[in-house]
Amino acid sequence: SPKGEFAMIKSCVIGLGQRGRLLIENVLLKNADISIVAVCDLYEDRIKDATKKIVEAGKKAPAEYLDYHDLIADENVEAVVVATAIINGLRRPFITTSKTGIVNNSALSSRLNVL
8 A cells, every 4th residue: 555554454343232332333433444344242132233333334244253262263353342341351361461452362363453
């Protein structure tokens, strides 16, 4: 791409409760440089609601995952937005190993950026 231009960031959201929903609606969908290529939650109704919001915004339907391990294996995902509560145990490994926003541990592929 020409100097000064960036490729669209292919992101996903893990955790589609209030935090994830608000991030999708108020931040990610309003940013032209971000594409939501996947969503993940333990609850299928939250996944369907998030996909519906993304499609209603004129975007392509994302891949849907119930297990974040499957999402992480998705080669189409470049950046992960973790919007879960700390108490559920998922968020802690991302936070404690990532001072710069880039995780490099066994929980995630080293190719992913965690936001």
